[in-house]
Amino acid sequence: MASISLSPEVASMAAFKAAVPFGNGPQDTAERLCAVGRFRSLERGDELPADRYEDRLVFIATGTAKLVAQSTTASASTRKPIKPNGSSARSIDRDISTNTHVLAFHFPGDIVSVLRQADGDFRLVALSNLDLVTFQAAQFLDVAQDNPVVLRSVLSRSLQALHRSRTKMMQLGHKSARQRIADFLVGMAKRLCGCTCGECEFSLPMTRRDIGDSLGLKIETVSRQFSELREAGLVETQGRSLVRLTDISALAGEAGNAPAQSPPRTRSPKIPPQT
């Protein structure tokens, strides 16, 4: 097994180069970017060590991750006298049952912007074994500055992230628990299988708690909604993570979205949706 197969590091860098369009600018941009990028590998449950002073851009090569925020709520409470059970020395104080919030889940090919710690406590945590490439944002931009195509691509990605974030905000703003869960499942079907209608089966890489934290719900509520959707025949589950959606369109309807028609929403100017 020596080093015959492609090393994770080399593979990750290659994935990065493949994911970003380098256009017809300076041809060495890719190499120069890789030179300032740093490969890292995390195991399930590990978190990317925080950087106090530098914003970072993180490219996900393999695995899935969650971006969490530890809200600085003056929660005067809950110091859990962690059981002396010296479990894996690895699990760094994953403060249970505090106001942790999952901002987003990320999958291979994503470029995640992780702000410096001074701007809030954002952390990237591995949900599965994770290969990634980290860049100091300033360095990345310095290099990319010579190559407008790259810069523009990054901008475009960040605008997309903004869009997703806003969409999610709307979810949290005024959707019921049922709608949030349905929406979440539809979203996962799309990102994990590329399915937007029909049926679909996949394995959720995150726990019920993670799901709840990302939707602003408690774990019990998440569970109850799964149960109800199961009774409604829209969802089947097997084990902890395997999920089968029997009718994605119906689920999307449940989520309060247009039932995933043919995308070209040829609405005449201003017909109120009112499904």
Add this chain to the structure above:
Amino acid sequence: MASISLSPEVASMAAFKAAVPFGNGPQDTAERLCAVGRFRSLERGDELPADRYEDRLVFIATGTAKLVAQSTTASASTRKPIKPNGSSARSIDRDISTNTHVLAFHFPGDIVSVLRQADGDFRLVALSNLDLVTFQAAQFLDVAQDNPVVLRSVLSRSLQALHRSRTKMMQLGHKSARQRIADFLVGMAKRLCGCTCGECEFSLPMTRRDIGDSLGLKIETVSRQFSELREAGLVETQGRSLVRLTDISALAGEAGNAPAQSPPRTRSPKIPPQT
């Protein structure tokens, strides 16, 4: 009234040039950007006509605006048999009590990204008389592509917007009504007066309904929270919009944030705050 004083259009373009750092790239970038920008003036309550196919970047020169999303929720309920009272012809079907959501408020100097309508129903609505400059995002980027400083500045702004959006998401995710209102007021104090502690007085450009829509609360709840904060001596109001915060730090505490110490924001080589 002739054209003796500076026209709003000229003033807006000048404001735009002043707001974006053009660095030492090609010196005509500013002019070329202005050439593809289009000046618009909206009156209170008007909305920026939607563009079906093009994402846009909008620079706010004067006034305040809200970015709203009309959620396509399949609200099976609430058919309000709008009273035949042919009210003012002006109020363009501003569907009362529907799931409108305010994504953000914007002030002079902001650059707002307004996605094409196909990506969701986002609209920019004037809260006061509003002068702005709109760009087709693609055109803007084409021009800016020659000037890395501009491109990078726009990127930086969008990352900031993302950060704000995420922060807000956390708010909506798990904060009480009290905390949301307190947080909102602290944020307004900062944006409208630059105050982060001590006391402060300003005029809110938006209605209680707008506030509620932006925080995921109902108007009655907003009102009740104002009343409670008033009783607690943290807030004084006069008329509909005038607000006085007697102790911003205390209010920040109420919001569940660190009580606004001297922000040790040790900014590393980064880009100006703004927005």
Add this chain to the structure above:
DNA sequence: TGCCATCATTGATCCCGATCAAAGACGGTC
């Protein structure tokens, strides 16, 4: 000045989701 549409406040009640509590199921490891 008085009218009137809109906005804001206050009260009463209801309901969804949080919280408290206790089993039950999964999936590791020995």
Add this chain to the structure above:
DNA sequence: GACCGTCTTTGATCGGGATCAATGATGGCA
């Protein structure tokens, strides 16, 4: 296999915010 920690499900109860309903305040305008 049996054990055990973690994750998940289900039940009972509570409370914050939504909802329904009515009154009061504001400010634009003729």
